[in-house]
Amino acid sequence: MTIAAADKAVDDGESIITSTNRLGRKVPNVTVRGIDETEIFGYAPLLDCDRVHWDTVDDFDPRTLLADLPMDAYTRRWSDGQHRVWVPNGRGFEARELIKAWCEAHEVEPVNMRVECNVPFRNLELIPGSLFQELVAATVDWVYPRSYAIRRRIVTDLDLVEDQDVKSMMYLFISDHADRYDAGRIGRNGTLNFTAFIIGKLRTWPQDAARTAYGRTVVGDRVAINKMADRFIANEQRLPSEGELAEAMNTSVTDLRRREQAIHELSGMRNYTSLAVSSNDADRVEQVQVASDADVEDDVADYGRSAALTSAILEAVSRPSGPRTRRSQDPLALAAVYLSFWEGMSRPEVARELDVLPKTVAAALTRVLEQVEQADVS
Amino acid sequence: MTNQRIDEYAGLHRSVEIGLRLAPTISSAAAVAKAAASYLDRDPDVPVRIAGLSTEGSRVHITLAIGLGSIDEVKVAAPQSRAAVILIQTLVTELSAYDPALVAIPDAASSEAQAAASVMRTMSRPPMPVRELLAVG
Numbered sequence: 001m002t003i004a005a006a007d008k009a010v011d012d013g014e015s016i017i018t019s020t021n022r023l024g025r026k027v028p029n030v031t032v033r034g035i036d037e038t039e040i041f042g043y044a045p046l047l048d049c050d051r052v053h054w055d056t057v058d059d060f061d062p063r064t065l066l067a068d069l070p071m072d073a074y075t076r077r078w079s080d081g082q083h084r085v086w087v088p089n090g091r092g093f094e095a096r097e098l099i100k101a102w103c104e105a106h107e108v109e110p111v112n113m114r115v116e117c118n119v120p121f122r123n124l125e126l127i128p129g130s131l132f133q134e135l136v137a138a139t140v141d142w143v144y145p146r147s148y149a150i151r152r153r154i155v156t157d158l159d160l161v162e163d164q165d166v167k168s169m170m171y172l173f174i175s176d177h178a179d180r181y182d183a184g185r186i187g188r189n190g191t192l193n194f195t196a197f198i199i200g201k202l203r204t205w206p207q208d209a210a211r212t213a214y215g216r217t218v219v220g221d222r223v224a225i226n227k228m229a230d231r232f233i234a235n236e237q238r239l240p241s242e243g244e245l246a247e248a249m250n251t252s253v254t255d256l257r258r259r260e261q262a263i264h265e266l267s268g269m270r271n272y273t274s275l276a277v278s279s280n281d282a283d284r285v286e287q288v289q290v291a292s293d294a295d296v297e298d299d300v301a302d303y304g305r306s307a308a309l310t311s312a313i314l315e316a317v318s319r320p321s322g323p324r325t326r327r328s329q330d331p332l333a334l335a336a337v338y339l340s341f342w343e344g345m346s347r348p349e350v351a352r353e354l355d356v357l358p359k360t361v362a363a364a365l366t367r368v369l370e371q372v373e374q375a376d377v378s
Numbered sequence: 379m380t381n382q383r384i385d386e387y388a389g390l391h392r393s394v395e396i397g398l399r400l401a402p403t404i405s406s407a408a409a410v411a412k413a414a415a416s417y418l419d420r421d422p423d424v425p426v427r428i429a430g431l432s433t434e435g436s437r438v439h440i441t442l443a444i445g446l447g448s449i450d451e452v453k454v455a456a457p458q459s460r461a462a463v464i465l466i467q468t469l470v471t472e473l474s475a476y477d478p479a480l481v482a483i484p485d486a487a488s489s490e491a492q493a494a495a496s497v498m499r500t501m502s503r504p505p506m507p508v509r510e511l512l513a514v515g
Contacts, residue, residue, distance in 0.1 A: 303401055303437070306479035307470075310398075313480065314467045331452045331459035334466075335394045342397065342482045354394070355449050 027195045030142065032134040037194045038183065040131050044122040046182055049074075050092025051121070052085045052099055054113035065102045069095060074123050076179055079172040080212060086121040120182040136175045139195055143202065144170060153206035158213055169209075170202075177201050221259040224249065309372070313337055316371035332356070333364040340365060394446040397429060397483040398466060399439055402476040407438040410476050414442070417468050424462045429483045431497060432490035439490065442469075443483050 015025055030037045062075045062083040073095065074086045087095040092115040103110045124132050144151075144167055151166045161169070181197050192200070207223060228248045232240040240248065246256040317334040332354065339350045340361075347365075351358040402410040418426055430441030444466055446452050447459040470478045484491040 303477040303479070306481075307474065307477040310479045311470050311474065314463075314470045317463055318467045329455060329460040329463040331394075331446050331455050331463050334396065334463055335446055335452050338396050338480060339394075342480055344482075353449075354452065355392075356453060 027142075027193065027199070029193050030135055030138045030195055032131055032138055035131065037135060040127060040135050041122065041181065041183060041194070043127040043131075044124050046184065047074075047086070047121045047123070048089045049086040049119055049121040050089055050095065051116040051119050052087065052092055052096045052113065053082060053116060054099070055082050055111040056103075057109040057111060060108055065099060065106075068102055069098055071095065074121065076124065078176045080176070086119075089118055092117055120180050120185075122179050122181065124179055132178070133175075135194070136171060136178065139174050139198055140167065140171050142195055143174075143198060147199075147202055150202055150205060154209060157206055157210050173202070173205055174198050225256075225259065308375075312372045312375035313368060315375065316368045330364070330367070332360075333368050336361045336364040337368050392449045394449065394452050395429075395443045395483060396446060396462075396466060397441055397443055397481045398469060399430075399441045399479050399481040400469075400473055400476045401434075401437045401439055401479070403436050404433070404438055406476070407440070410473065411440065413473060414440070414469065417465070417472060420468070421461050421465050423458060424465045426465075428494045428498060430488070430490035431493040441481060441484060441490065441494070 015023065032040065060083060062085055066073045066075060066085070069085075069087070071087050071091055071094075075084060076086075078084060085095065085099065096113055096115050100110060100113060102108075147170075151163070151170075154166055154169065155161055155163055177198065178194070181194055183191060183193070185192060210222075211220075225245070228245060229240055232238075232244065232248060242253050242256065246253045249256065313334070317330045317337070319328065335354055336350055339345045339353055340347070345353065347358050347361050351361045354361065400410055400414065418424075425445035427443050428440065429443035430439065432439045444462055446462045447456060450456070451459045484494075486492075486495075
């Protein structure tokens, strides 16, 4: 079907109100070799399952464990490389424990094993021949030319992805998600056909892809910052300042900067532009100043205390008091104090170092410490 | 104990050095270095070297090693030793805004001592007195 013909088919479709409250028309069913998608999916009826989902440190094929599970179990390879096993509804947690034990027994290291209950699943292997592959290809052919904005976001956000990669990525994305297509699910416009289901999934595709590439936290922060900025622009008709954005997100400016820095630096997201930094600084995101982890108050107090102590010691050795002091400076006392408290020497060691008697060192220290005590350095 | 001190025990030359750290913020570090240089210039006979350079948070740590003189000079409070005390006192008083504090002189193998040595090497061709070095900032 050509694009023009497909568009005509859409134009002729049933009029609906979309989820975003726009007037639209239903997208047509995909047909392969004259067989309608309903008929194709009929080969793989929908099952109500629990899904066990995990990753492994090394390569692993979950088909090897299916025979050892005492229940109907299915698996299917997704392009993200994670392992998924579907079991009958209500037996997900039991299956997880069994899989965990199997992995231990076979020296496979499972990572982040989790259970999703009550999910739809189609065993697509039941679809004969290459009908399923052709169905996916036909869906890609229909969706690809109509998803320009989504394709741009994928290329813009992800390093190493170029325009020519997107079509094959879209094929994998649709192929991955086909197993969860629920043709019986009723929305505001009745049931969804496969293309409409995929269009719905594609809306979060760039975000999901970025999450996979860069991590959930970084992308979650980016989405939250964008959402908050959009809301502010809609209300105030201008970009928010850093402070306003931080307040709207119920966080501090430092935390906001830290998150933006993480988005920019850790993810290396292509073309990421800070929303919080003013336009003059927008090209210097990598230089955004973020407060260090140091406790500023303690830090300042530490410097202040050390300086006050030093000042008191210098005062004591510059104007020494006492009946036996003849000069206005007392370098021996300064040396004794310094070697005792900064070089960590004992009094005999200081005495040996300065070539004086220990009692001379003791007297020098006493003179200084008495004056420092009077200076009340705390 | 450093090799230098072992040599001193061997009777070569025994002297006492005091470590004094200035802790300006990054933006004021150059100004502090120049101010310190001007005070050091007042008494060129007191031996001073940059013993450490490092940063911590927003602060730059400049550690100066100020020589009090030989053991004999320290013991009898000779003029040079007293001049050194006066110099330290001047630095502590005049640069009090930059939290001058007595500190242990960094070990020669430490990164801050090596950073200081690297600056000294780079800036001291031909050899340049520390006063001029600080003035260069």
